[in-house]
Amino acid sequence: MQTLCVRRLWGSGQVSRLVKGTNINRSAGRLQHTKVMEDDKPWALISGASEPGFVENLTPITKHFQILCYKDFLQNPQLHGPKIQAMLVWDNIPPTDPSTLQLLPSLKVVANGGVGIDHLDVPYISSLGVKVTNTPGVVSNATADMAMGLLLASARKIVQCHQISVDPKTTNHKPQCLMGVEVTGSTMGIIGMGHIGCKIAQRGKGFDMKILYHNRNRRSVEDEQAVGATYCEKMDDLLKESDFVVLAVNLSPETTGLIGHSVELNLMKPTTTLVNISRGRVVDQEALVKALQSGTILAAALDVTYPEPLPRDHPLLGLPNVLITPHVGTDTLSTCRKIVQRMVENAVAVLKGHSIPNEVKPK
């Protein structure tokens, strides 16, 4: 039996009626859960692993779109075809493989929620005449906060401190192994000085840190002064000097495996902590495991890995000097609201032929 489950429009309370032109037989008597507005709003397909309704409830998407979740779309071939004009990509889960795109002949925009678009094949999507957009800027503060959170938590062993504090079997609440690393006055090397990198630098300044950075292109002197960061033309110099190396680059063919064993990890000091809030593949993970096991570097604090999540038997999970979070850099309610808002603005701009706030062009 086929079940139709177009997402319920929150608060609408309206009589069910399918948008005209959608070829679904109402007489099947399975539409009692389907609330669809009686208007001509374009349909948007939404991907993601969040709980049903999560994204739609962050901001009033339904003012602009009739929303259809990807699972429902897959299960209901009646919904394939020309209705859907926008795809809203959430959680970096992109249903943009060629076979899915074939089912969406009227698609005009793939609007990504987030700045990283490494999960999208932009040249291919663009070759179909479909625009791609992302949400830079709005993610930066939350991601920079997370970088500092990971850095501090790793340096001051906050997770271990918590575990010992709540362990009913503990007799020694302040063992020496909880001794931390001083953050104030240390040196932070930021690789990737885009919007997020700059925000991390500003935060580092608040901790009286010396800030070094390496970037494809040197920032202007004004930018450097504004964030108080010193440029290292050679990444090696940054790696040798930093107490905390923070990765804030986009994932691209040039940055894949940027931090590997034979050179980069070996250049770091045995007292250095690696913080990654960019993408897991920027680091050669096997090399990282070896470097952490052998004491080549002190610790790693990772919001991103590959894959995500790691298999439960992955060696990184068993190391005492690793702190891992599940790619939550942008996950605050207010930032997620801003992301969805921007996704929608981008998608609406494409459909209305207006200037697009954040178009991503194929390289």
Ligand SMILES: O=C(O)[C@H](O)CO
């Ligand atoms: O790219 C981003 O903005 C975040 O990692 C969320 O995907």
